[in-house]
Structure formats: structure tokens, C-alpha cells
Amino acid sequence: MESVKPVQPSVNSSYLPNLHDEQSATEDEEGENHSPSESLLPKHTSTPLAVRYSPEDSYNLVYIIFFLMGIGSLLPWNFFITARDYWIYKLSNSSDHSGQQHSDISDNFESYLSVASTVPSVLCLILNYFLVNRLSADVRILSSLVVILLVFLVTTVFVKVDLSEHNMGFFIGTLASVVIISGASNIFYGSVFGISGYFPMKISQALISGQAMGGTLSAVASIVSLSVVKDVTDNALAYFLIADVFILLCIVSYLLLPKLAYSRHYMLAAACVGPGTMSEGQGAAAVPPLQLIIKKAWVLGLSVFYVFFISILVFPAVSSGIQSVNNSNSPWTNKYFIPVTSFLVYNFADFCGRQSTAWVQVPGPTSRVLPVLVLCRSFLVPLFMFCNYQPRDHLHSVLFNNDVYPVVFNCLLGLSNGYLGTLPMIYGPKVVPRELAEATGVVMSFFLMLGLAIGSAFSVLLVHSI
Template sequence: ATMMHPAAGSFTPDQEPLLDDPVGSRFSQQKPSDRWHGAYVIFFLLGIGSLLPWNFFITAKHYWRYKLQNCSDEPGPVGEAASDLRDYFESYISIASTVPSVLCLIANFLLVNKVPASVRILSSLFVMLAVFLVITVLVKVDTSAWTTRFFTLTIGCVAVVSSASTIFSSSIFGLSSCFPMRNLQALISGQAMGGTISAVASVIDLAAAADVTDSALAYFLTADIFIVICIMVYLFLPRLEYSRYYLSSQESPSLVSVPHDSSMEDEAEPGGTANSSFLTRSAGIPPLRPILQKTALLGFCVFYVFFVSIIIFPSLSSNIESVSKSSGSPWSTKYFTPLTCFLLYNLADWCGRQVTAWIQVPGPKSKLLPALVLLRSIFLPLFIFSNYQPRAHIQTVVFKQDIYPVVFTVLLGLSNGYLGTLVMVYGPKIVPKELAEAAGVLMTFYLVLGLALGSACAVFVVHLM
């Protein structure tokens, strides 16, 4: 039987690869199916692993508070500096994790045509594993005599592991643009599920372990094991026939260099073809200006979505206490923050991302999209006037019932997941398909830039409280 290449319009939207086959190298192959949804599951697992370090760092609030209180469950009479480290630890973690990430994203964009994706992905995974092993070992080390140095070491570990995580995330996001859209959606949904898994693990460890260090040890060992799983499934990905079919596009000019005097005006929208005379194989830097022109509005949207989210979560939201904390019940003292802040937010974020598989409105060129993104600014005063503690300057608490921060957190997570996923998915689709991978990396840069500036603003906001 003659092997036929499917007609250009025969793929459904969720089956069509983001990158065209510009040289026709696969015309003699029939498109294989994703047997047992193997590639989908792998991208989902890699999505979980891409944000796993960040989620495990911020969710272990009880452990960090214990360590920064001289390894004690009670604050005690510590100095002002130690108190500052303890009370604003989430803000410092946010800065340490996002500012270096911006630099790593720039480096990744410059190296994307020079260093193979497999090298970038595997090296970043091994760095993440090594740093998490250090964090795991430190759990059982008594750091009460060197709390400030422990804080410095922890912040350094956060910076290193977040840098590696950023390279891993942007590389795997760019790689997924060679696959059908459903795999990119699996990757993004996996990122949200990573937060849910870390929150569930934190709650289980708190309930099962009587000692804070025992709970933290089991918690970080879970992260170590999952990073190893990510390494194994990534190595297995090229063994799938389905993956080999789409990864073969990496041998063609998936990232291209365009002459400086060329114009993108004649470039076709998704589904069209680019002028092949402009698209030649290159080991240089992808063309930044035409991609910026195409993705400027979506770039602002993804920037502002995560800018608002990182100001609130976790710096503000994790310090909102139950109004009945004085009762001493386990709900109001032990489980309120892990459940209502971390678990609820991550579940809502995951649900918002999942909805984009069925509903994709507004469109990439709609004026309603940036309007909805800007509307999320209302969450800032809502959380500020909830029962945030401790408060030194703004003493007014407007929302004096526990249900308020619960509702606010659900809405924050849903809007973050839905709007953030929409703009991230739209980015590689509004540029010529030959530039889709570079556009994916650039969209990740917008995201991390929003996180970096938002985390800096978060420090300012919590010190005003």
C-alpha cells in the first residue's frame, strides 16, 4: 500500500502540529497515533516537574518558619533581623526565584539554536535534583546556631534551582511546539497539577508526622523522587514512534534567522506558509523584532496576569489567618493556610487551565482579553483588607470571615489558570509556524518577567501592611 502524507487541512485543531514540515521530509510517512496517550502523559509529568521546585519551596511554610525560629515551634525572643527573615520569607523566596530566572531565559533564547534541547533539559533536571538533595539533607541538620547563614544558603539554593527550572520549563515549552496542541495543553495543565501535588503532600505530611522535620523530610524526598521520574520519562519520550514523527521537525529549521531587511508583513497567519527564501537553517539567534511585533499584546497580558498573581500568592495570601485562630482548633492553626491558600489556589489554577481545552474565548486579537487581564487588579485590595497578619501600618480588616479569602483565592486561581493558559497557547499560534518555538520561549520570558517584577512589588506591599 502507498504511504500517503495527510492533506494540510486534514488535522483537527488539537491534532495539528504547531510547526509545519517545510522540506517535506515526512511526506512518505503516515501520521502515527499517540498510543495509550504516552506522549500526553509524559508532557503532563514534565509540566508537573517544571514548576515542582517553586511549589515545594513555597508550600513548606511550616518548615521554613520552624527553621527561621532557631529550630523551634514558637517564635521566641529573636532579634528584629531574624523576625524579618521569618515574616517576609515568602517575598524573599519570590525574588530569589524569579530575578535569576529572567537572566536564564535570555540566555536560553540566545542558546536555543546552539545547544540541543536534550542537553538543556537533562542538565537542568540534574541540577535541580542535586540542589534538592542538599535541601533534603539540611532538614535533619540543627541550624539554630547559624539561622542567618541557613537563610542565605537556602536563598542561594532557591536561586540555583529556579534558574535550572526556568531553563527546563522554557526548553520543554519550546520543544512542545513541535507537537500537536493537545501536548502543549498537557504541559501547561501539568504545571498547575504540580502545585496541587505539592500542597496535598504538605497537608498529608503535616497530618501524618508529629515532628516538623519528619514531615519536611518526607516532603522533600517526594520532590527528589519526582525529579528522577521526570528524567526517566524524558529519556523515554524519543522512544515513542509518535514522538519521533514530530521530533523529526527538529532536524529542519524549526528556529530560523530572518534577514534584518526582511518584513513579516507577508508572513501567513497560522495555517499558512512562510516565504521559504527567508527561512534558512541557522545556528544563530532567532529573529527577535518580528516576534515581538506579533506577540506584544499577548506578551503584556501574560506579564500582567502573573505580575498580579505573584504579588498576592504566596506573599499576601499565605499570611492571611483564620479569624478564629484564638480558638486553638487544628483547622484554624495547623491546616488553614495549607488548605485555603496553597491547596485551594493550586486546584483552582489547575481547573482554570483545564477549561481552556474546551473553551478558548476571548480570542488572541480580542480587546476583551486585555480588559479581563487588567480587571484582575481588583484582587489586590481584596486580599489586603482580609485578615492578613501581622499588620504594622494598615490596621483595617474589612473581610472578617474565613469564607472571604476562600472565595478570593478560588477566583484568583481560576483567572490565573484560564487567562494565563490562553495567552501562553495563543503566542506560538499567531506567528509563522517556523518561529513558533522561539515565540514559545519569548512568551515564557514575558511570564517570568512578570513574576520577577511582581515579586519585587510583593516585598514592598507586605512591608506596607
């Protein structure tokens, strides 16, 4: 297997190397007497025969499927947060078709949405960690997709139901739906990334690119539906139907994956270290040494935490509340300003930031410049606060009184989130022993979700302080 290049850990994913060269085989022989706690998955010293001959990815079908999976991992969340006009209308007074009657719930819905989506995600990430060696990836991925589809179908049905007299009940039901979707999406997210670790790096990159594209796709879908459909409920109906179809497409695509020779080739190696092997070899799932992982990667973990803490603190809770300073009744001011300047600009900038790490990886994993750059993102918070965010109850001064400012600030927020958030995720599995790479990916994901959870809670306070 000397002709096969080692695959590096994938961005934002759990990774388990499955290709063995002479050095790794020697390490395996030397580590036969290691305790089970030193590795998340058992080592094996032989590579399946099928892995020695790599088939072609015909028509890049496997690449496309993982790209779709990446989009699907963030699509539900992005579709919920970008349907802002619908939530304002539904949570204010559905009988008032002007949609101008607001309430505390509708004005601060993004903050509540962030809390409801990120807090359960942390718990489900821990649950997924323990399910890795107990349930197959197929069960976890397909069941989570089915749950997401069912909840989205219910959300789609309620679009045309008049709930003006049950605003609080609809609000609670919506948050409950977000909790379920976020939990299922997190299990789906971690499971798909685990599978991608058995494939070449280009497949992991497809997953990363798709994940970054999910937000951009949802923003574009929102803008298109706004331009085509005039009524707010018809717009939301078309919007959520797009999500339903796309989730169904993810299910069909994943069912197609085992039928492709290219995927069967690499998943054969994955089967050798699957849950069955673990249970037969050890009787119980091994627990990775968290103390060693934290010792090696705590700076990177805190960097990931703070990057996403700052991002969720202002996006979408504050950024989506920044309105145009022009008082005209033009479509740009009333309809397209927030979807374009907040959601589309941020998500596309985030996509560019993540993609740039494929070519530029500076500063390095041990550089002190990386955490300094991460801390420098703090200055973005007051910049958003003094844009034309509405309503303003405490900070009445608007220092950045021009529509170009939120565009620039969202670009900076998205680019820095994509670049500085991805670098530590890449570096984390590289600074630990090879057998701890997958466990380190899970720990880094935990830091990410913890930053989102705490940041979303503080976003509620930030919104009420403006």
C-alpha cells in the same frame, strides 16, 4: 500530507509547526530567498518519510511522560513555597521546638523567595533562547533535571541539621538554592515546551495540564504530610523526599521517551530542523525579528505581564500570611488553614482556569475586552490586604473578618490567573507569521517571567506596608 490537520501553537510554549500542507509548501518555495533574520529555524520543503505514518501512543505512555514533565517544570518552586511552617521554624530558632519565635526573615520569607526565584528566571530564559540552536534538547533537559535533583538532595539533608546559630547563613544558602533551582527549571521548562511543539496538540495539552497540576500536587502533599507526621522537621523531610523521588522519576521518564515508537516518529521530524541543520545551513544561529513580533503581539505580551504581576504580588507573599479569625486551637486553625485556603485552593483554581481555555477562548486575540479584564484583576490586591493577614504593622483594620473570604479571593485569583494568563499565551503565536511562532512563544514567556520578577519585588514592599 493533506489528511493531517495543522497543529495549533501550544499554551505557554514555544511552537514550531512541522507538518506541511500544500499551502505551507508553496510558502516555503516563495520564501527561499528570505534573509535568515526572518526565521528562528530554517525552513525545509520536504517531510521525512517516517512522519507520513503515525504510530499509536501505546498505553498513552508518551502522554503520561509529558504530563510528568509538566508537573516537574513547576514542582520545585511549589514545593519550596508550600513548606511554609518548615521555613518559619528553620529561620526563627531551630532550638525552640514550639516554632513560635519569629523574625523579619521568617515573616517575609515568601517575598524573598519570590524575588530569588523569578529574577534569575528572566536571565535564564534569555540564556535558553540562545542555547536552542547550540545545545541539544537532551543536554539541556537532563542537565537541568540533574541540577535540580542535586540541590533538592542538599535541601533534604539540611532538614535534620540544627542551624539555629547560623540562621542568616541558612537563609542565604536557601536563597542561593532557589536561584539555582529556578534557573535550571526555566531552562527545563522552555526546552520541554520546544520539544512538545513537534508532537500533536494532545501532547502539548498534556504538558500544560501537568504544569497546572504541579501546584495542586505539592499542596496535597503538604497537607498529607502534615496530617501523617507531627514533628515539623519529620514533616519537611517526608515532603522533600517526595520531591526528590518525583524529580528522579522525571529523569527516568525522559530517558525512556526516545525508546518509544510514537516519540521517535515525531522527533525524527524535529531532528531535521535541529541545531545541526541550523549550523550547517547558516553557519550561525539566526535571530528572529523582535521588532515585528513586538509590533504584532505587544498588547498580548503586556496582558501576560500584568496577569502574573498581580498574581505574584499577593501569592504567596500575602495569601499565605492570612490566618484564621478563629482563636481556637483546633488542627484546622493551627495546621491546615493556610495550606488549604491559600495553596490548595489557589492552585486547583488555577488548574481549572487553564483547563477551561481548551473549550472556551473568549475574548479573542484582537478584542479590547481582554486587556480590560486583565486590568480589572487589580482590585484583588486590596481584598487580600484587608483580610486577616498577620503580622499587621500599618493597616490595623481587618475588613474581611471571616474565614470564607480568603477562600473566595484565592478562587478568584487562581481562576483569573489560569484563564486570563493562558489566553494571551495561546494567541501570541497565532497573530504572527507561521515561521515566527516559536520565537513569539519565547517572547511571550519573557513577558510572563518579567511580570513575575517585577511583581515579586513589589510583593516585598506590599508585605511591609500592611
